Amino acid sequence: MSNPAVTQLCKTVISGTNFWMDDNIGESIHVHIGDVRIDLTDIELNELCSVLCSTINKIVNVSGFDCHKINPVYLQDMLWRDLIHLTKVELDWVPLKKLICPYYGKFIELPKSRAVKALNGDQRQNDDTRRSHHIGQSSQERLDSIFNSIKRNNYPYQGEYIILYGNDYIIQDGQHRAACLWFLYGDIEVPVLRLFFDNYIDFDKRGFFKRSRYYYIFTNILSKFRRNRNILVIIISKLNSFFYNFIKKYRKHCYLKKHIKQHNELLDIISFK
Amino acid sequence: MKGAWCVYNYTSTMNMGEKIMDLYPINIGNSTLMIELNEGYSNEGRVIHIQNEKFRYLFTENDFFKASANILRANSELRYVRLSRSEKRKRLISENYVYNTSTPKLAIFNKFRQNNLQFLFLETVNNLTTILIRPGSYNEYRNTIIHDSNINLLHHPYGNMFGYRFLYQMYPFEIFETENNYVEVYFQLPCLSLTPKTWIPLDKIIQDRIWRFDNQTHIDDLSFLIYKITWAIFKNGCFNEDSVKVISRLIPSVDRNEFHYLLSLVFYGFTDDLVNYLYDSQYHKIIQDFFAFSNY
Numbered sequence: 001m002s003n004p005a006v007t008q009l010c011k012t013v014i015s016g017t018n019f020w021m022d023d024n025i026g027e028s029i030h031v032h033i034g035d036v037r038i039d040l041t042d043i044e045l046n047e048l049c050s051v052l053c054s055t056i057n058k059i060v061n062v063s064g065f066d067c068h069k070i071n072p073v074y075l076q077d078m079l080w081r082d083l084i085h086l087t088k089v090e091l092d093w094v095p096l097k098k099l100i101c102p103y104y105g106k107f108i109e110l111p112k113s114r115a116v117k118a119l120n121g122d123q124r125q126n127d128d129t130r131r132s133h134h135i136g137q138s139s140q141e142r143l144d145s146i147f148n149s150i151k152r153n154n155y156p157y158q159g160e161y162i163i164l165y166g167n168d169y170i171i172q173d174g175q176h177r178a179a180c181l182w183f184l185y186g187d188i189e190v191p192v193l194r195l196f197f198d199n200y201i202d203f204d205k206r207g208f209f210k211r212s213r214y215y216y217i218f219t220n221i222l223s224k225f226r227r228n229r230n231i232l233v234i235i236i237s238k239l240n241s242f243f244y245n246f247i248k249k250y251r252k253h254c255y256l257k258k259h260i261k262q263h264n265e266l267l268d269i270i271s272f273k
Numbered sequence: 274m275k276g277a278w279c280v281y282n283y284t285s286t287m288n289m290g291e292k293i294m295d296l297y298p299i300n301i302g303n304s305t306l307m308i309e310l311n312e313g314y315s316n317e318g319r320v321i322h323i324q325n326e327k328f329r330y331l332f333t334e335n336d337f338f339k340a341s342a343n344i345l346r347a348n349s350e351l352r353y354v355r356l357s358r359s360e361k362r363k364r365l366i367s368e369n370y371v372y373n374t375s376t377p378k379l380a381i382f383n384k385f386r387q388n389n390l391q392f393l394f395l396e397t398v399n400n401l402t403t404i405l406i407r408p409g410s411y412n413e414y415r416n417t418i419i420h421d422s423n424i425n426l427l428h429h430p431y432g433n434m435f436g437y438r439f440l441y442q443m444y445p446f447e448i449f450e451t452e453n454n455y456v457e458v459y460f461q462l463p464c465l466s467l468t469p470k471t472w473i474p475l476d477k478i479i480q481d482r483i484w485r486f487d488n489q490t491h492i493d494d495l496s497f498l499i500y501k502i503t504w505a506i507f508k509n510g511c512f513n514e515d516s517v518k519v520i521s522r523l524i525p526s527v528d529r530n531e532f533h534y535l536l537s538l539v540f541y542g543f544t545d546d547l548v549n550y551l552y553d554s555q556y557h558k559i560i561q562d563f564f565a566f567s568n569y
Binding site: 002003004005006007008009010012014015019021023024025026027028029031033038040041042044045046047048049051052053054055056058059067072073075076077079080081083084134135136137251252255259262263265266267269270272273 | 298301308319321333334335336337339340341351358399400401429450464466503507513540543544
């Protein structure tokens, strides 16, 4: 029997090959590369992670860079693409009020950022779900856990710094920590890690278009087309899934309109079996 | 991936000029693999070999970073999920519903018997009766109900219509209304997976075992017990008062060794702890400890 207690931990495509990992409670942790599967115990996974961090450090070979102290969520979401271009790592001290939070192409000063607003009670700012959240974690839970961690352990904790690129003040990793620090201590100077890449241009030195929100939208659309160069295939598959979902929803709507009483009754009984 | 799998003689490439350096060894089971940094074949940049004497896997440098980042993220997610799931499932709740031991006498059940349709009663809750039909009798079942004017076919709230998937060739649930009662039909004992909205059948050994007893109208105690336990853990996320009563009543009547064996088909390494908790009536510990279980 396949283990019912399966949780998918990550999923991606690496050069056309599906790669994913899942946890099977009581059995093992599976690493899937295409049609091949490797089974790991909990201890083997921990050891593998430690070795991979050390390996990345050795390959990157930049003084001051330590993969053990990089947030794995940020590493998987963003940093891995640029590691090959990393040239220098510096520790710097910056005042919090100078920091800028990127949000889908917009650049917002830290005191006016969504996280700070949420900490001040505006819950509308905390209603989205992001790739950067843990499995099943809401925005509110994420912010709360970081806030409690900062109060308990202070900043930086376990050598994990807020990360900026080049000489910019745009936060690449650590928006929530910065927001919590601002909320707790106001405008103080904090240590941050600056990463310098040979393919990164500081924000001030970019042209007008590359500083605008439209550049962000443009590069997003371009990256989608790069994955599948056949534009017609993309359009047809989007239309297909749109109509399929529409018909499914319509059928469900018609059924519930006719049988809503029985459906609710059944739900009540079956839910508490 | 580029290069992908390759079974080759390690010694024949040792003297080729591609190798830059050995990085670190990794241990998987009894095997040790070396992560090795190499020059690429042409203009693809550096490549990483993960290899031993018999086996090699190749990554480009970027692909290696991507794969490693995903493994590190997966580890972080695993730690978080274990903590958050066990924290969220500390409850033991009680709900008001009536669990019946007697099954209603409906005309449709007589029709099933007349058509030699093999079925077993699972349970009756309020006016919902759940039956289990032998999978090979699916067509006879459909022929019986489709022509009956007293049957009002419905869509199961946990069926395809509402976004649930049924894996491993499992027949979806059926449900119909007749004589002011609902009849829910399973073709295999189901288990809700932790993968959202996904049903899978319990192990084939459990499924086959159900039908080996002759002249039975109800499912045997052991199979029903496994079903109730998996339902409580995976579907409800708690052991409510009535399921605790049912499980506590049935446990003394089953053979402990066979019970342990069948549970191990579902719960693997957690089975020992689970059996001990069940026999000690420590239901409040089961779900929390199951989701925090890491001894594997």
